[in-house]
Amino acid sequence: MSDRADRLAGLEQALAYRFTRPELLHEALRHSSAANELGQPSNERLEFLGDAALSHAVAALLFERWPDASEGELTRARAALVRGRTLAEVARQLELPALLAVAPGVEPSESLLADGIEALLGALLLDGGWRSLRTVVRRLLAPALADLRRADLAREEPKSTLQELAQKRGLPLPVYTEVEVRGPAHGRVYVFEVEFAGRAVARGEGRSKRGAQQAAAQHALEILDPDE
Numbered sequence: 185m186s187d188r189a190d191r192l193a194g195l196e197q198a199l200a201y202r203f204t205r206p207e208l209l210h211e212a213l214r215h216s217s218a219a220n221e222l223g224q225p226s227n228e229r230l231e232f233l234g235d236a237a238l239s240h241a242v243a244a245l246l247f248e249r250w251p252d253a254s255e256g257e258l259t260r261a262r263a264a265l266v267r268g269r270t271l272a273e274v275a276r277q278l279e280l281p282a283l284l285a286v287a288p289g290v291e292p293s294e295s296l297l298a299d300g301i302e303a304l305l306g307a308l309l310l311d312g313g314w315r316s317l318r319t320v321v322r323r324l325l326a327p328a329l330a331d332l333r334r335a336d337l338a339r340e341e342p343k344s345t346l347q348e349l350a351q352k353r354g355l356p357l358p359v360y361t362e363v364e365v366r367g368p369a370h371g372r373v374y375v376f377e378v379e380f381a382g383r384a385v386a387r388g389e390g391r392s393k394r395g396a397q398q399a400a401a402q403h404a405l406e407i408l409d410p411d412e
Contacts, residue, residue: 212307217287217370227303234306241321260341270328271298290370295391342401355381360397376400
């Protein structure tokens with residue numbers, strides 16, 4: 185058995201799930217930078233599917249786990265569990281950096297690893313169905329869920345916290361504007377500015393648009409006083 189085959193077997197063992205359609209697993213691990221060179225489909229479609237499925241699975245998990253949590257708390261907790269940083273850590277634990285097929289020179293960034301996890305879950309959904317997906321998501325995110333404290337959720341989901349602050353003060357919702365994009369296609373860095381109460385108050389950057397918006401919201405909260 186080759187080294188890659190060994191690693192794939194190890195991945196399935198870590199997931200406690202064996203693919204009946206291995207081609208789905210291979211596609212999930214094929215980044216667009218390598219897919220173009222190989223003339224094979226990339227993992228982008230599976231990433232799209234996995235993103236939606238993961239959000240659904242985590243929502244169901246939190247609804248069950250925290251029966252007395254408010255909608256706002258559940259929303260912020262879900263965002264904390266499906267964010268790039270959390271998913272990238274899961275990817276590293278699964279040794280995904282060594283399994284993802286990427287073009288030479290492409291680094292396994294946080295965003296790339298998070299996308300890989302979403303693609304993997306999309307493939308798993310197609311291969312094994314909803315019940316298998318939910319079981320794997322519960323297993324993979326158990327440590328992150330155990331570390332999540334409801335008292336800390338405001339810091340975990342700054343966009344929602346900033347929106348609630350605007351509503352509390354009777355102000356229009358915050359507006360996020362993209363002001364800069366830099367870097368190559370496989371390593372984009374986005375910069376967003378957030379407008380609060382009719383004026384631009386902060387900027388943030390990230391490897392994804394959502395990450396940049398979250399960073400901008402966090403900086404805004406550091407400037408504004410939520411308890412004012």
